[in-house]
Amino acid sequence: MSETAGVLDRATRPGRRPKISVDGLAKHYTVGGAVHQVLGDVTLSVGENEFVSIVGHSGAGKTTLLKCISGLETPSGGRILIDGEAISGPPKRLALIFQDYGRSLFPWLKVLSNVTLPLRARPDIGRAERRSIAMAALTAVGLADATDHYPWQLSGGMQQRVAIARAIACEPEVLVMDEPFASVDAQTRSDLEDLVLELRQRYAMTAILVTHDVDESVYMSDRVAVLDGRPTGVSQIIDVGLPADRDQLTTKSLPEFVALRARVLQAVRGKGVENA
Structure with missing residues (x-):
């Protein structure tokens, strides 16, 4: 059952304190004297040692959000906290993997x-x-x-x-990834997904992944955040709830996985088409 971002943010996840808090984040660019608003009012919390994927239609501002969280872009409004401390540049305890x-x-x-x-x-x-x-x-x-x-x-x-x-x-305490597997073949992509899941557990990292791949977002995550709107906000946060131990064949064959995949895909496609 999907809820608003605000409701889920207050709870984060039971038993997990917030590691990353994005509060009312806005980002705009000025091009040729015109203001282009990319992010409008993004609010999202990621719990300690949680894996959250960020999805949305093309142009929704996923990478911009990731750059703000990584300290590579300065927000136009709102704030981002790691362990309760506002960031003002690339945090020392955060690592970023590019596409x-x-x-x-x-x-x-x-x-x-x-x-x-x-x-x-x-x-x-x-x-x-x-x-x-x-x-x-x-x-x-x-x-x-x-x-x-x-x-x-x-x-x-x-x-x-x-x-x-x-x-x-x-x-790092926080691992941030921007489409890290998009440039490799399907088999290698599956291998790298499993590698990251293994390393995340081994090193007890909090992880945020931006991806266009709906299957990947469900397979790897504890929750999936869907970006939508103009300017962009968090329209839905979907709790995955699959077993922690995941396997490319077994997990993706589960009825729960198929249902979650359809739900995330509908959220991305439906909202994206509606606002196109």
Whole structure:
């Protein structure tokens, strides 16, 4: 049963304190003297160690919302809190994974150097410890034997694994992903979905995923937030409620999964067409 964003935000989820709170977020751009309002009044809470996917029709402002949460864009109104503290730039305890792995990795650096790069900004971590942390992260994503390769020597799926390893090497409390599997083939996408779910549990991270893939949003999430409207707000928040242990074949064959998929798809398509 869908409810308004405000009602669900007050509850977040039973037993979970809010990790991220988006309160009345607005974002507009001025182009050629004209104001373009992208986000109108977005309110959303994500509980500690919760996985929330954000879906919506093309142009709904999903990536803009993610950039605001990541501190890469400054909101025009409202506020974003992590652990009750307002953010004013990229939070240190947040890691971001982009869609375009080809542009997020440095092609002139080998895999190990790509993963250790953000750790060099931490004076409390020496060279040997940086290498140890990076090797642990690469082992976690199944690339312990690829340290001396350059990104361009790897497949697309392997490059995205490097990007994931670099993110978890920073030991983030919050993992934010913008269409991270959109540029790989279907089998690799399934493998990466399962990898992220495994790592999220292992490292006890709160996760936010922007995706156009309805199946992916249901399969990976505890809740799915649907963006809609002009300017955009949260129109529905759908509780997934599937078993925590998920499998690409078993989970997606469940009647509950099929029903949830249809419900999210209807929310995205119905609202998107209605306001087109």
